[in-house]
Amino acid sequence: MSEERNTKDCREFQAQLADLIGSGEDAKNHPHVKKCALCRALLADLETIAEAARQLLPVGPPKEDLWERIESAIEQEKGTENGK
Amino acid sequence: MPRSRMVKTARPNGRNGEENCVASSAESSEGKPAEKMAASGPTATDSDVVARAQAGDHAAFALLYGLNKRRVYSLCLRMVNSVAEAEDLTQEAFLQLHRKIGTFRGDSAFSTWLHRLAVNVVLMHLRKKGLALTSLDEAMEPTHDDGPGRSFGAPDLRLTGSIDRLALERAVADLPAGYRLIFVLHDIEGYEHNEIATMLECSIGNSKSQLHKARLKLREALRTSLEGQGR
Numbered sequence: 001m002s003e004e005r006n007t008k009d010c011r012e013f014q015a016q017l018a019d020l021i022g023s024g025e026d027a028k029n030h031p032h033v034k035k036c037a038l039c040r041a042l043l044a045d046l047e048t049i050a051e052a053a054r055q056l057l058p059v060g061p062p063k064e065d066l067w068e069r070i071e072s073a074i075e076q077e078k079g080t081e082n083g084k
Numbered sequence: 085m086p087r088s089r090m091v092k093t094a095r096p097n098g099r100n101g102e103e104n105c106v107a108s109s110a111e112s113s114e115g116k117p118a119e120k121m122a123a124s125g126p127t128a129t130d131s132d133v134v135a136r137a138q139a140g141d142h143a144a145f146a147l148l149y150g151l152n153k154r155r156v157y158s159l160c161l162r163m164v165n166s167v168a169e170a171e172d173l174t175q176e177a178f179l180q181l182h183r184k185i186g187t188f189r190g191d192s193a194f195s196t197w198l199h200r201l202a203v204n205v206v207l208m209h210l211r212k213k214g215l216a217l218t219s220l221d222e223a224m225e226p227t228h229d230d231g232p233g234r235s236f237g238a239p240d241l242r243l244t245g246s247i248d249r250l251a252l253e254r255a256v257a258d259l260p261a262g263y264r265l266i267f268v269l270h271d272i273e274g275y276e277h278n279e280i281a282t283m284l285e286c287s288i289g290n291s292k293s294q295l296h297k298a299r300l301k302l303r304e305a306l307r308t309s310l311e312g313q314g315r
Contacts, residue, residue, distance in 0.1 A: 022277060022292030045243040046299050049306070052247040053256075053271035059158035062171050066157075067149060069171075070178050077179070 013039055021046070134194050138185050145185075149178055152195060155273065156202045162268040163206045165257050173209055177202040192282050199275075200283040203265065210261050243306055255305040263298035270295050 013032040020027045033039050130151070136144035156177050161170035180201055188197055256264060256272075269275045269283070270291070277291045284291070 018293045018296030019289070021296065022288075042303075045303050045307075046296075048243045048247060049252070049299050049302050050271050052249075052252050053267070054274075056249060056252065056272055059154070059161050061154045062157040062174055066153070066171055066175060067146070070149065070175050070182075073175065073179055074182050077183075 007036075010036060010039055014042075017042075130194055131190070134185070134188065138188065145182060148181070152198055153178075155195070156198065159199065159202055159268065159273060160206055162256070162272060163261070163264060164209065169209070173202075173205055176209075177205045180205060193279075196279050196282050199269075200285075203283060206265075207261070243303065243310070247306060251306060251309055252302070255302050255309070258305060259298060259301060263294060263301055266291060266294040267298040267302070271299075 009032055013030065013036070017027065020030065027033060027043055028040070033043060133144050133147050133151075137148050153174065157170055157174045160173040160177070161167065164170055164173065177198075181198060184201065188194065191197075256267060259267060265284075266280065269280050270277065275283070277288045277295075280286075280291045281288045
């Protein structure tokens with residue numbers, strides 16, 4: 001395999017990557033990406049990470065008794081305020 | 085400002101969102117906050133519920149809890165990785181909501197405002213635990229580590245198709261708090277950059293930049309993990 005290096009072009013591309021991705025543009029169509037295997041791999045990895053994050057299982061609700069704890073704390077605060 | 089002022093109630097784009105239009109009769113007969121609101125029948129909007137809660141209506145506050153508890157709890161749990169701590173933080177966030185709801189003016193969506201409040205509760209907790217986080221600004225601008233290096237590492241070590249859930253959750257848990265917060269809010273909870281910018285009082289550009297750095301750090305961590313597995 002030929003040696004692949006992080007070139008000046010790569011660094012310039014990476015410097016604008018946050019904006020490119022954040023703006024919703026398809027960074028894969030960037031001219032540099034079309035000719036740079038390293039940057040293509042970087043983009044693919046970042047997309048994989050974002051996709052994997054979307055696939056994480058949602059957290060379930062807190063325990064039922066948490067609301068009772070909150071209500072109790074609210075009542076306690078009210079009592080403290082009224083006792084002042 | 086009058087309590088009846090119209091408030092913005094746009095639903096955040098989060099995937100776990102429960103903030104929707106709600107039925108006014110959504111509270112159960114046991115007085116517990118409803119988790120799922122029926123869309124049929126006479127309905128009240130979030131703004132009505134918020135206005136009622138601001139006026140001291142306990143049932144309305146219970147509804148707000150029911151509508152937002154999962155997202156607040158999820159944020160807390162993803163940030164502290166402990167069920168007991170996340171429950172305590174969720175309780176503290178809703179207690180603060182109860183104290184401060186009268187100050188909500190509708191300048192942003194209620195859920196965004198509430199999540200900013202929850203984020204502050206979480207960050208305060210992290211600071212008390214010894215993390216050098218005294219404000220959101222510091223969380224947004226980690227001083228000891230200004231992002232991962234720009235090295236690509238071995239070109240043949242690709243993550244595509246190789247990330248398992250546990251590895252990712254471990255890597256997220258190991259991120260510095262500022263990066264973790266942005267990643268959790270955007271990539272896991274599904275908030276948009278403009279919502280995060282409002283929530284954290286930072287620029288949209290800053291939110292994009294921090295998210296990118298967070299993903300790069302995760303990439304490094306996941307690649308290191310793969311290397312450790314001999315891939």
